[in-house]
Amino acid sequence: MPIFLTYIMPVLLIGGIGGVVAVLLAFLGEKMAVDRDARIDDIERFLPGANCGGCGRAGCSAMAEALFSGEASVTECGPLSPENKNNILRILELPLADSQRTVAVVHCIGGRACKDKFDYQGYGDCKSAELLAGGNKQCSLGCIGLSACVDECKYNAITVDKRTGVARVSYEYCASCGACVAECPKKIIGRIPVDAVVYVACSNTKTGKEVASVCKKGCIACGRCEKNCPTGAIALNNNLAAIDYGRCIKCGNCADVCPRKCILPFPYEKPFIET
Amino acid sequence: MSMFFSILLSGLITDNMVMMRTLGICPFLGVSKKLESGLGMGLAVTFVLVLASVVCYVLYYYVLAPLSLVYLQTIVFILIIAVLVQVLDIVLKKLSPALYASLGVYLALITTNCVVLFTANNVISQGFNILGAFVNAVAVGLGFTLALLLMAGIRERLDRAALPKSVQGLPIALITAGIMALAFMGLKGLFGG
Numbered sequence: 406m407p408i409f410l411t412y413i414m415p416v417l418l419i420g421g422i423g424g425v426v427a428v429l430l431a432f433l434g435e436k437m438a439v440d441r442d443a444r445i446d447d448i449e450r451f452l453p454g455a456n457c458g459g460c461g462r463a464g465c466s467a468m469a470e471a472l473f474s475g476e477a478s479v480t481e482c483g484p485l486s487p488e489n490k491n492n493i494l495r496i497l498e499l500p501l502a503d504s505q506r507t508v509a510v511v512h513c514i515g516g517r518a519c520k521d522k523f524d525y526q527g528y529g530d531c532k533s534a535e536l537l538a539g540g541n542k543q544c545s546l547g548c549i550g551l552s553a554c555v556d557e558c559k560y561n562a563i564t565v566d567k568r569t570g571v572a573r574v575s576y577e578y579c580a581s582c583g584a585c586v587a588e589c590p591k592k593i594i595g596r597i598p599v600d601a602v603v604y605v606a607c608s609n610t611k612t613g614k615e616v617a618s619v620c621k622k623g624c625i626a627c628g629r630c631e632k633n634c635p636t637g638a639i640a641l642n643n644n645l646a647a648i649d650y651g652r653c654i655k656c657g658n659c660a661d662v663c664p665r666k667c668i669l670p671f672p673y674e675k676p677f678i679e680t
Numbered sequence: 681m682s683m684f685f686s687i688l689l690s691g692l693i694t695d696n697m698v699m700m701r702t703l704g705i706c707p708f709l710g711v712s713k714k715l716e717s718g719l720g721m722g723l724a725v726t727f728v729l730v731l732a733s734v735v736c737y738v739l740y741y742y743v744l745a746p747l748s749l750v751y752l753q754t755i756v757f758i759l760i761i762a763v764l765v766q767v768l769d770i771v772l773k774k775l776s777p778a779l780y781a782s783l784g785v786y787l788a789l790i791t792t793n794c795v796v797l798f799t800a801n802n803v804i805s806q807g808f809n810i811l812g813a814f815v816n817a818v819a820v821g822l823g824f825t826l827a828l829l830l831m832a833g834i835r836e837r838l839d840r841a842a843l844p845k846s847v848q849g850l851p852i853a854l855i856t857a858g859i860m861a862l863a864f865m866g867l868k869g870l871f872g873g
Contacts, residue, residue, distance in 0.1 A: 415752055418743070422756065426763040433767060437774040456785065463784030470781075 445473045447496050451489040452482065459483045472497065483582065507596040508579040509562075509586060511554075514606035514667055515547040516570030518621040530556060535590035543619035546591055546608040548572055554585035554594060576672045597671070602655040603648065607667040610643045624667050630659035639668075684815045687808075689870075691819025697795045698827035699864035704795035707786050708828060709853055713839075717782040718832035722825025724772070724783065726818065728764050728790050729799055733817035735760050736800040737810055757800045765791045795824055830860060 449469035456464035460481040462471055471477035472493060479490045491501050525534050525541035531553035534540045540549045548571045555563045555572065562578035563585060565571070574585070576599060586594045593608040605624065609616050613625030626644040631637075638652035639659050646659070646668060660668045697703045704725070711721040736757050744750050769787055772780045780787065790796065799820050803813040834856055843852055 410748075414747060415749055418747070418749060418752065419755065419759070422739075422759055426759070430763065430766055430770075433770050437770050439773050439777075463781055467781055467784065 442473065444496050445469050448472050448493050451485075451492045451496075453484040453486075453489075455484060457484065506599040507581045508576040508599050508672075509574045509581060509583070509594050510597050510604050510606075510671070511548055511572045511574060511589075512593045512595055512605060512608040513546070513548040513571055513591075514569065514622050514669060515542065515544055515620045516550055516566070518569075519544045519547045519623070520619050525551075532588075532590050540591070544609055544616070544623060546593060546610070547620065547623070548593060549591065553588050553590065557584045557588040559584065597648075598650050601648075601650055601653070601671050602657055603653070603660045603668055604671045605646050605648060605667065606669045607645065607665075610645050612644055616644075622665050622667050625665060627664060629662045629664065630668055633658045633662045684812070687812060687816050688819040691816055692823045692826060693864070694867055694870050696823040696827055696864055697798070697820055698824060699861045700868070701798075702861070703798055704793050704824060705857075706789060707793060708824075708831060708857070709850065710789075711783060711786050712828050712831040712835055712853070714782070715829065715832045715836060717779070718828040719825065720776075720779045721783055721786060722821070722828045724768055724787065725790055725793060725795065725824050726821025728761065728768060728793075729796055729821040729824075730814065730817040731764050732757070732761050732796055732800050733803050733813045734810065735764075737803055737808075737813045740804055753801070753804065754797075757797060761796050761800070762791045795820065827860075831857065834860075 446469075449466055452465040452469055454465050458464065460468050460471075460477065460483075462468045462477070468477060468482060472479065479485060479493055482490075485493075494501050520543045521541050522538070522543050523541050525537065527533055527537060529551070531540065531549040531551040534549050534551055539545055542549060550565050550570045550572060552565050552572070554574075555565060559582070560578045560580050562575045562580075563572055564575070566573050572594075574594070581596055583596075586592075586596065591608070597604050607616075607620075607622070607624035609620070609623045613627065616623040616625050624645050626641050626646070628641055630639045630646050631641055635656060635658065636652050636654050638649045638654070639646055640649070641647070646663075648659075657670065660670050691697075694700070698705065698708050707721055707725070712718050739756060739760065740750070740753060744752060744756065765788065768790070769780075772783075772787065799817055803816060806812075806816075808816055831853070835853055838852055838856070847855070
């Protein structure tokens with residue numbers, strides 16, 4: 406009898422309670438079942454399952470529902486791999502994503518080639534400098550070079566080049582997360598396709614004369630690149646050369662003819678050309 | 681009657697689980713970003729607390745004690761709490777998907793909320809009767825809700841405040857929680873608690 410009370414009774418008790426509540430839960434689950442489209446579960450299976458909350462939702466399950474109802478887009482999920490992105494898009498019967506990877510580039514090569522307005526000795530980064538009369542560069546759309554983007558980059562992909570004084574994004578490490586694009590007070594960091602061969606390293610939309618008076622390298626809107634492009638992929642827009650990467654055939658003519666050397670080869674395989 | 685009143689006030693204020701005993705901190709920090717989800721969480725915990733206290737009371741006095749298996753108290757209580765949370769999970773998913781979504785993983789985490797287990801154990805160790813257990817659970821649940829609501833109200837405003845980057849989010853929430861706990865400490869000893 407003591408054996409029964411000591412060893413068997415506890416097992417029976419816990420087992421009994423477990424059994425009763427299991428039946429209860431199963432019954433309740435059946436009764437209160439929520440109709441849920443099976444495709445939501447499929448989507449959830451392709452999500453990373455890390456429940457990181459990076460998309461701003463309660464977890465991958467909530468994200469799957471948001472994706473299904475069309476409230477969210479697959480690009481909101483940072484850790485999602487390109488294959489799974491397409492798998493999800495296939496379930497949602499949406500057009501497959503352009504799996505083109507992009508990288509961030511700083512659209513400026515001014516730096517030391519750009520004249521200073523004053524000697525900035527204040528605190529910290531570009532954002533502080535920007536508060537003081539728009540930074541110490543005479544060009545109002547040039548890289549200040551005080552590392553606001555460097556501090557913001559989680560991938561350590563950005564450095565400020567000591568020689569040129571301009572921030573530079575390393576395309577090998579850049580995840581194109583967009584943190585620097587948002588952080589830059591001058592808004593001169595943009596994204597280009599990773600297989601691009603040239604990029605425009607100037608953001609100044611002022612007239613050629615004004616640009617020439619402040620910077621040795623800025624785009625003066627001369628139009629030589631436009632004239633020498635065989636496919637019309639590069640065009641002047643608002644006094645600044647702009648490349649349509651969809652039409653670019655990667656000939657590199659624009660970079661060769663640019664008199665200011667502000668259309669630069671990418672990914673920086675050749676060293677910066679000094680004027 | 682005065683005993684119930686003192687149980688109610690001590691659960692609500694002088695013996696507030698979050699502020700005085702630092703129990704249930706996980707949802708206190710996790711679900712206190714918005715007033716609505718804070719209220720939902722508080723009521724969900726209250727629901728589990730009341731049912732768990734009463735069911736555990738009955739199980740303890742009518743099953744465990746007669747069989748002299750009181751050493752199984754903790755494991756049985758945890759089992760009951762887990763089941764109740766599952767019930768809540770299923771019911772909420774059906775009845776209020778919005779609240780279910782805003783509570784997220786914290787709903788399932790009520791299972792491991794130490795407030796619930798503590799209250800169920802406390803009922804036994806304090807020797808409450810079943811009515812006392814019920815009132816105590818309601819009081820503790822409302823006290824938890826009160827703490828969540830106070831915190832959520834403050835955090836909603838903190839979101840709009842100009843704070844240094846280093847203390848934004850959780851750090852300032854923890855500092856706030858500390859100051860709130862200090863304020864609650866000032867009420868210690870009131871109502872004979």
